[in-house]
Amino acid sequence: MRIYKARMVIAALTAAFGLLVAADAQARDIRVALDQSFPVRLTEAASGVAIGNPTIAGVSMQNDHFFFVTGRSYGTTNLTVVDANNRVLYSGRVTVVPDETNVVRVTRGTETAQLECTPNCRAAPDIGDPTYADVSSQVNSRASAASSNSAAPH
Numbered sequence: 001m002r003i004y005k006a007r008m009v010i011a012a013l014t015a016a017f018g019l020l021v022a023a024d025a026q027a028r029d030i031r032v033a034l035d036q037s038f039p040v041r042l043t044e045a046a047s048g049v050a051i052g053n054p055t056i057a058g059v060s061m062q063n064d065h066f067f068f069v070t071g072r073s074y075g076t077t078n079l080t081v082v083d084a085n086n087r088v089l090y091s092g093r094v095t096v097v098p099d100e101t102n103v104v105r106v107t108r109g110t111e112t113a114q115l116e117c118t119p120n121c122r123a124a125p126d127i128g129d130p131t132y133a134d135v136s137s138q139v140n141s142r143a144s145a146a147s148s149n150s151a152a153p154h
Contacts, residue, residue, distance in 0.1 A: 033099035071096035
């Protein structure tokens with residue numbers, strides 16, 4: 001029960017921090033979980049956005065005042081947003097971190113397995129794990145099959 005309460009407190013603090021960053025994009029660096037998005041709201045209109053390393057994070061502009069930063073791979077890069085006069089509206093670091101919500105690690109000798117338990121536990125290999133390439137290939141194959149099936153006429 002204590003672990004659950006601790007997780008709830010951490011989640012609430014993370015959400016509060018997220019609201020602060022979304023409300024004031026100029027003042028803070030951004031931390032986003034891998035494969036998750038993070039909302040950023042600007043007080044002024046943006047006309048240009050540059051991400052230092054697009055393999056680490058991506059940006060999806062929704063309109064000239066609102067965009068999402070998505071974690072693509074672990075690491076740190078920078079993000080710069082400018083207005084129509086090339087005045088910098090935001091310049092800061094973007095750090096992509098693992099999403100360890102509901103993650104359990106099991107170590108046997110020198111091998112470590114990562115499981116995601118929501119509530120049933122399933123293998124959740126991470127970038128760099130020995131089984132990551134195999135699982136990633138299976139996921140991509142399944143997504144491709146689903147995509148081609150949805151494109152077929154009905």
